[in-house]
Amino acid sequence: MARELFSFHFAEILLPRFFIYVIIKNMGVLEVIKKRRSIRKFKPDPISEEVIDKLIEAIIWAPSAGNRQMRKFFFVFNNDLKKKIALASLYQTFIEEAPLVIVACGDKGIERYYGKRGLENYLFCDVAASIQNLLLVAEEENLGACWVGAFDEEKIKKILNLPESLIPIAIIPVGYPQKIPLPPPRKDKNSLIEIIK
Numbered sequence: 695m696a697r698e699l700f701s702f703h704f705a706e707i708l709l710p711r712f713f714i715y716v717i718i719k720n721m722g723v724l725e726v727i728k729k730r731r732s733i734r735k736f737k738p739d740p741i742s743e744e745v746i747d748k749l750i751e752a753i754i755w756a757p758s759a760g761n762r763q764m765r766k767f768f769f770v771f772n773n774d775l776k777k778k779i780a781l782a783s784l785y786q787t788f789i790e791e792a793p794l795v796i797v798a799c800g801d802k803g804i805e806r807y808y809g810k811r812g813l814e815n816y817l818f819c820d821v822a823a824s825i826q827n828l829l830l831v832a833e834e835e836n837l838g839a840c841w842v843g844a845f846d847e848e849k850i851k852k853i854l855n856l857p858e859s860l861i862p863i864a865i866i867p868v869g870y871p872q873k874i875p876l877p878p879p880r881k882d883k884n885s886l887i888e889i890i891k
């Protein structure tokens with residue numbers, strides 16, 4: 695009986711899980727890039743500390759102008775704050791359903807190093823590079839996330855009591871997806887890329 699139970703458990707549960715694990719772990723970067731979708735419906739399941747640490751590493755190891763890393767990320771787990779953030783994001787209420795909401799900020803101190811170009815260009819690029827890294831590692835970990843740019847900057851600054859030096863650039867709800875949408879179409883190669891030889 696015990697043997698039958700074990701072979702059922704192995705064949706029906708462990709083996710398929712093992713193959714899913716192998717497939718996911720063998721996904722190349724391009725496959726992860728293409729598989730990632732903006733997720734707007736989340737399960738309430740919490741995210742482990744180990745996975746959170748991977749998201750943090752992804753943020754840290756993104757490139758930045760002159761390696762100054764003038765960016766800061768707030769990991770919000772508090773329900774009241776998540777609700778306020780969702781309301782300040784033009785009532786995009788799916789944000790508060792995610793177990794984790796990340797607020798990505800750029801540091802205006804970058805102006806000290808790069809002047810106007812730092813403020814108007816590098817600040818946004820540095821934060822965006824970290825966000826894309828974060829989205830890809832989230833995908834690799836079977837998490838869903840959405841880059842949210844539509845929010846009231848002043849309200850977010852107040853909610854998080856941000857210092858004057860920080861500008862919120864994006865809000866990223868993260869959690870296990872409840873619904874994965876179909877991939878929205880992309881522009882074709884010829885309209886996006888121009889080859890110059």
Ligand SMILES: Cc1cc2nc3c(=O)[nH]c(=O)nc-3n(C[C@H](O)[C@H](O)[C@H](O)COP(=O)(O)O)c2cc1C
Nearest residue numbers: 730731732733734786840841842843844845877878
């Ligand atoms: C700068 C930026 C701002 C965005 N703002 C929002 C937003 O406010 N709300 C939202 O639901 N999605 C937002 N998105 C997600 C896009 O709608 C999404 O990336 C796009 O439709 C392509 O879908 P995909 O991410 O599944 O490939 C934003 C994405 C970017 C890059």
